[in-house]
Amino acid sequence: MKRQILVLGAGFGGLEVSTLLAERLVDHAEVTLIDQNDSFLFGFSKLDVLFRGSDPEKLRLPYARVLTRGVEFRQERILLSDPHRLHVRTDKSYYDPHVLVIALGADYDLAATPGLLEGGYEFYSLEGAERLRDQLTYFEGGAVVISVLGIPFKCPPAPYEGAMMLHDLLVERGLRDSSTIHVITPQPAPIPVSPEASMAVEAAMSARGIKYTRSSRVRSIDAATGVAHLKDHEEAFDLFIGVPVHKAPPVLVEAELTEDDGWVHVDPATLLTRYPRIYAIGDCVELGIPRAGVFAEAAARSAAEHIAVSITGGGAPPFRGKSQCYVEFGSGEVGRISIDFQPGVSNTATMEGPATEYADDKAQFATDRRRRWFGL
Numbered sequence: 001m002k003r004q005i006l007v008l009g010a011g012f013g014g015l016e017v018s019t020l021l022a023e024r025l026v027d028h029a030e031v032t033l034i035d036q037n038d039s040f041l042f043g044f045s046k047l048d049v050l051f052r053g054s055d056p057e058k059l060r061l062p063y064a065r066v067l068t069r070g071v072e073f074r075q076e077r078i079l080l081s082d083p084h085r086l087h088v089r090t091d092k093s094y095y096d097p098h099v100l101v102i103a104l105g106a107d108y109d110l111a112a113t114p115g116l117l118e119g120g121y122e123f124y125s126l127e128g129a130e131r132l133r134d135q136l137t138y139f140e141g142g143a144v145v146i147s148v149l150g151i152p153f154k155c156p157p158a159p160y161e162g163a164m165m166l167h168d169l170l171v172e173r174g175l176r177d178s179s180t181i182h183v184i185t186p187q188p189a190p191i192p193v194s195p196e197a198s199m200a201v202e203a204a205m206s207a208r209g210i211k212y213t214r215s216s217r218v219r220s221i222d223a224a225t226g227v228a229h230l231k232d233h234e235e236a237f238d239l240f241i242g243v244p245v246h247k248a249p250p251v252l253v254e255a256e257l258t259e260d261d262g263w264v265h266v267d268p269a270t271l272l273t274r275y276p277r278i279y280a281i282g283d284c285v286e287l288g289i290p291r292a293g294v295f296a297e298a299a300a301r302s303a304a305e306h307i308a309v310s311i312t313g314g315g316a317p318p319f320r321g322k323s324q325c326y327v328e329f330g331s332g333e334v335g336r337i338s339i340d341f342q343p344g345v346s347n348t349a350t351m352e353g354p355a356t357e358y359a360d361d362k363a364q365f366a367t368d369r370r371r372r373w374f375g376l
Contacts, residue, residue, distance in 0.1 A: 002027075002029050002030050003029040003030075003098040003099065003311055004029070004030055004032070004095070004096075004097040004098050004099075005021055005025075005029050005031045005032070005097055005098065005099045005101065005307065006031075006032050006034070006095050006097035006099070006100050006101070007021075007031060007032065007033045007034065007101045007103060008034055008035075008078060008088070008100070008101065008103060008104050009034075009035060009102070009103035009104040009105055009282070010034070010035035010037070010040060010063055010066075010073070010103075011040070011103060011282060011293065012282065012293035012294070012300070013103035013105075013281040013282035013293075013296030013299060013300045014033060014035070014101070014103035014282075014300075015040065015066070015300075015369075015373045016296075016297045016301065016304075016373075017103065017281065017300035017301075017303055017304050018031050018066075018068065018071045019068045019071065019372065019373060020304035020305075021070075021304050021307060021308065022068045022069060022070030023068070024304065024305075025070075025307075025311060025312070026069070026070050028311050028312060029070075029098075029099075029311060030072070031071045031072070032071075032073075032074060032095070032097075033066065033071055033072070033073045033074070034073075034075075034076050034078065034090065035063060035073075035075065035076075036075065036076065036077040037063070037075070038062060038063060038075050039060035039061055039063060040060070040061040040063065040374075041056070041059055041060055041126060042293070042366055042369075043155055043293055044155075044326070044328075045059045046123055046124070046126060046128075046129040047123070047129075047158075047161060047165060047328060049129045049130060049133060050123050050132060050133050050136075050162070050165075051165045051166070051168070056126055056130065061373075061374050061376070062374075063075065065374040065375060065376070066373060066374060067373075067374065067375035068373070074090075074092070074093075076090035076091055076092045076093065077091040078090050078104075078251050079091060080251070080255070081100075081102075081251055081252070081254075081255040081257065082255065083100075083255055083257055083275040083278055086100055086275075086277060086278065088100065098277065099277045099278075099279070099307055099310075099311075100278045100279070101278075101280070101281065101307070102252065102257070102264065102273075102278065102280040102281070103280070103282045103284075103296065103300070104248075104251070104252065104282075104284050105249070105282055105283040105296075106246040106248060106249075106283040106284055106291060107246070107247050107248070107249050107250075108122070108124060108244040108245070108246060109245045109246070109247045110122065110242075110244050110245075112149070112150065112244070112245035112247075113149045113150075113218070113220060113221070113244070113245060114219075114221070115220050115221035115222055116149070116221060116240075116242050116244065119222070119223020119224075120221055120223070120240040120241065120242045121135060121239070121240065121241050121242070122241065122242050122243065122244050123158075123162060123241065124158070124243060124244060132241065135239070136169065139175070139238075139239060140175065140178075141170070141175040141178035141238075142179055142180075142237075142238030143180045143236055143237045143238045143239070144166065144179060144182070144237065144238065144239045144240075145182050145184065145218075145228055145235055145237040145241070146159050146162060146163050146166075146181065146183045146184070146242075146243075147159075147183070147184040147185070147217075147228065147240070147241070147242050148184070148185040148186060148187065148217075148242075148243045149217065149218060149243055149244055149245050150186070150217075150243075150245035150246060151186055151187065152246060152286075152290075152291050153243050153244075153245075153246050153291065154246065154283055154292060155290075155291070155293075155325075156190070156191050156192075156290050157190070157191060157197075157326075157327040157328075157337075158243070159185065159243050160183065160205065160327070161327060161328040161329075162241065163183050163205060164204060164208060164210070164328065164329055164330035165328060165330050166181060167181060167208045167209075168330040168331060176209075180211065181210045181211065182210070182211040182212075182213065182235065183205065183210060183212050184213045184216055184217070184228075184235070185213070185214055185215075185217075186216065186217040188215055189202075190202060191337070191349070193339060193341075193347055193349045194337055194339070194349035194350065196349070196350055196351050197327065197335065197337050197349065197351040200351060200354065201327065204354070208330075216230055216231070217231070218230055221237075221240050221242075226238060228240060246291070247262060248262055248263055248264060248284050249284065252264060252284060257273060257278075259286070261286060263284065263285060264280045264285045264286070265285070265286055266279070266280050266285055266287065268287060268288075268319060268343035269318035269319055270302075270303075270316075270318070270319070271285075271299055271302055271303040271306065271319055272306070277310075279303045279306070279307065281296055281299035281300055281303050282295075282296035282300075283296065285299070287299075287321075287343055288341075288343055289321045289341045289343070289347075290339075292325055294323040294324065294325050295323060295339075295341070297323065298319075298320070298321045298322060298323045299319060299321065302318075302319035302320070303319075305317070319343065321339070321340070321341030321342075321343070322340045322341070323338075323339060324336055324337065324338050324339070325337050325339065326358065326361070326362040326365070327351075327354070329353075329354040332356050332359055333353065333355055333356055333358075333359070334353060334354055334356070334359045334361070334362050335351050335353040335354040335355075336351065336352045336353055336358045336361060336362075337349055337350070338350050338351075
């Protein structure tokens with residue numbers, strides 16, 4: 001009888017681990033992939049919606065097109081996960097798999113920053129990007145504050161990409177001279193793992209007249225007065241854009257899969273949780289690496305290898321977070337960052353560009369995954 005493998009969450013990590021397990025264990029296991037949504041959207045597509053006029057519906061990739069033989073997709077909402085019994089209940093069914101892979105990502109907690117829901121904007125969700133896009137059509141210039149509201153957060157370059165692309169938009173509309181852009185972050189650098197990339201981002205923002213404040217955090221905003229409150233001062237704004245506080249999905253907290261810091265912890269070599277046969281990958285996991293789709297994908301490759309050998313025998317190398325990500329600098333230029341994480345051993349990161357040639361490289365990155373996961 002084939003083993004049953006259940007994957008919760010169909011983002012970068014869930015799609016890749018499902019694909020790999022189905023390929024590797026075609027004669028040994030059946031893979032079920034569950035997500036509450038009906039389609040996938042690359043995270044960086046939200047910048048295309050926000051600044052390039054892309055139609056969100058044309059960017060969605062329906063999960064019904066998941067073509068990998070051996071993977072069954074089900075659109076269901078997870079209600080309960082019991083790690084002690086390896087039992088999962090959804091709004092439509094229940095499961096008792098042989099192996100469980102948690103790839104549920106991170107949720108956004110807009111209420112964690114007082115005033116953000118009432119008077120601010122965000123572009124990390126598709127709905128938020130559409131709402132901000134609509135607001136920008138009426139923006140007539142003024143003070144823009146872009147603030148990272150908590151650590152960790154997904155896609156570390158995104159707030160800086162947003163600032164530089166907003167600069168281009170305001171220049172195009174003739175509003176740049178009547179506007180200011182100020183990026184505020186609690187981080188010590190834009191991309192802490194890569195001094196080279198951080199220096200490039202800081203230089204690019206400086207050249208565009210974008211103010212940058214590091215190691216500082218907005219604690220609340222007041223929409224009525226247009227003021228953001230920090231620890232030691234206040235910052236006036238006409239438009240406030242926040243990167244929301246992130247948190248693990250409540251179903252994982254309720255299942256006591258998270259630790260005191262609010263995140264799921266795993267063995268850094270195997271990606272196993274403290275529960276046998278339960279693995280966790282991606283943004284819901286605290287592993288000392290950035291939250292980003294490419295690293296969820298890297299973790300998926302390692303987890304799939306460890307799961308496969310647990311069923312068929314053999315050995316697997318420890319997890320290594322080796323991948324590339326891209327940074328939009330505006331004006332069609334993109335930087336490519338190559339990162340190599342060995343948890344507990346070493347971290348290295350180098351950047352190439354920015355240059356227009358890496359925009360083509362980024363487009364090919366998306367094309368390869370559309371073809372691999374969806375047959376497009």
